[in-house]
Amino acid sequence: MVRPDDADGIAAAWRRERPGTPTESIGVVTRIWQIGKLLADDRARVLAELGIDRGTMDLLSVLRRAGEPYELTTRELTARTLITAGAISQRVARAEAAGLVRRTPGGAGRRAVTVTLTDAGHAEIERTVDRVLTREVELISGLPAERRRQLARELSDLLTDLTDRLGPPARTEI
Amino acid sequence: MVRPDDADGIAAAWRRERPGTPTESIGVVTRIWQIGKLLADDRARVLAELGIDRGTMDLLSVLRRAGEPYELTTRELTARTLITAGAISQRVARAEAAGLVRRTPGGAGRRAVTVTLTDAGHAEIERTVDRVLTREVELISGLPAERRRQLARELSDLLTDLTDRLGPPARTEI
DNA sequence: CCTCCTACGTTTAGGCCTAAACATAAACCG
DNA sequence: CGGTTTATGTTTAGGCCTAAACGTAGGAGG
Numbered sequence: 001m002v003r004p005d006d007a008d009g010i011a012a013a014w015r016r017e018r019p020g021t022p023t024e025s026i027g028v029v030t031r032i033w034q035i036g037k038l039l040a041d042d043r044a045r046v047l048a049e050l051g052i053d054r055g056t057m058d059l060l061s062v063l064r065r066a067g068e069p070y071e072l073t074t075r076e077l078t079a080r081t082l083i084t085a086g087a088i089s090q091r092v093a094r095a096e097a098a099g100l101v102r103r104t105p106g107g108a109g110r111r112a113v114t115v116t117l118t119d120a121g122h123a124e125i126e127r128t129v130d131r132v133l134t135r136e137v138e139l140i141s142g143l144p145a146e147r148r149r150q151l152a153r154e155l156s157d158l159l160t161d162l163t164d165r166l167g168p169p170a171r172t173e174i
Numbered sequence: 175m176v177r178p179d180d181a182d183g184i185a186a187a188w189r190r191e192r193p194g195t196p197t198e199s200i201g202v203v204t205r206i207w208q209i210g211k212l213l214a215d216d217r218a219r220v221l222a223e224l225g226i227d228r229g230t231m232d233l234l235s236v237l238r239r240a241g242e243p244y245e246l247t248t249r250e251l252t253a254r255t256l257i258t259a260g261a262i263s264q265r266v267a268r269a270e271a272a273g274l275v276r277r278t279p280g281g282a283g284r285r286a287v288t289v290t291l292t293d294a295g296h297a298e299i300e301r302t303v304d305r306v307l308t309r310e311v312e313l314i315s316g317l318p319a320e321r322r323r324q325l326a327r328e329l330s331d332l333l334t335d336l337t338d339r340l341g342p343p344a345r346t347e348i
Numbered sequence: 349c350c351t352c353c354t355a356c357g358t359t360t361a362g363g364c365c366t367a368a369a370c371a372t373a374a375a376c377c378g
Numbered sequence: 379c380g381g382t383t384t385a386t387g388t389t390t391a392g393g394c395c396t397a398a399a400c401g402t403a404g405g406a407g408g
Binding site for chain 1: 182187206214241326
């Protein structure tokens with residue numbers, strides 16, 4: 001197995017090939033993407049074993065976290081998630097077909113549709129969430145608690161700064 | 175615009191709804207995904223203005239960084255990228271149709287296909303790379319140089335640790 | 349009231365990816 | 379040597395997403 005280029009190697013290659021290329025961001029940006037992909041693929045594997053996909057788990061998670069009575073409008077779901085309204089509509093349709101949520105017209109807004117967790121959906125997320133989060137804690141356990149908290153703070157500062165620069169569209173997951 | 179849940183809010187919601195849920199990873203993992211998505215969407219916007227897509231830029235970047243004579247086999251491309259061999263095949267086919275690369279049978283390995291940057295492909299990546307990287311440096315300029323380097327080191331440690339735990343499949347981009 | 353406008357969802361077309369099936373050159377081996 | 383395995387790529391089927399077109403309920407304004 002070829003050892004993939006590390007971020008430092010990529011930056012060095014650009015400077016060698018094109019002296020003057022601005023490379024200061026690569027050490028952070030590339031690694032964020034690499035780590036994100038490793039974690040995302042691992043979660044997909046865990047969920048595949050449980051017979052559920054990421055989109056559905058994301059949906060059920062948001063509803064479960066909202067607390068009793070476990071319902072939100074489509075608009076609220078869109079605002080709390082990283083994806084578009086159309087994708088939410090499709091995710092909800094799939095979850096509804098699987099009996100995990102229920103759609104009922106009427107609710108808060110003008111023409112809102114309320115999405116509610118069914119008992120089956122509630123059971124599904126209970127079955128899943130600890131498995132997923134326990135696995136994740138295990139994955140980052142190489143980082144001692146204090147360094148983990150420090151990293152979280154630094155990422156929080158970066159995220160806040162980016163959000164200010166780019167407008168608000170950075171949303172949730174799990 | 176509804177303010178999205180922040181990672182701390184998500185962790186707090188899980189602890190409120192399900193005391194005992196392991197939430198220590200959320201502050202790092204969720205933020206990694208959020209930051210990654212903000213940066214990826216921004217890059218997609220920059221590239222859309224330049225009339226090129228992320229996959230193509232990624233391909234041209236890897237070839238350009240390889241240095242003269244700007245060619246790699248499909249297998250090497252797969253090893254240096256975050257995607258599957260099938261996707262590489264499709265990306266190369268698209269780039270070839272656009273005249274940006276050339277495929278020639280034969281090369282290093284057993285039955286290798288060599289992918290070479292054409293002059294048009296070379297020009298395309300020259301036109302693009304500074305724009306993309308300059309934008310990225312600007313985006314993370316809220317982080318002073320020393321903190322940026324420290325964050326890069328911490329991410330590097332985390333990535334190394336994750337790669338060891340999960341096997342080697344963490345690859346490149348840009 | 350009636351019309352227009354705006355908020356809210358859904359549907360559709362298309363893109364790109366993954367996983368798996370497929371094709372085949374080259375090497376291995378009895 | 380000739381059959382079998384292995385390394386490489388490509389193709390195909392299907393999934394999920396985005397962007398944009400499309401419906402339509404309720405207000406707002408005249």
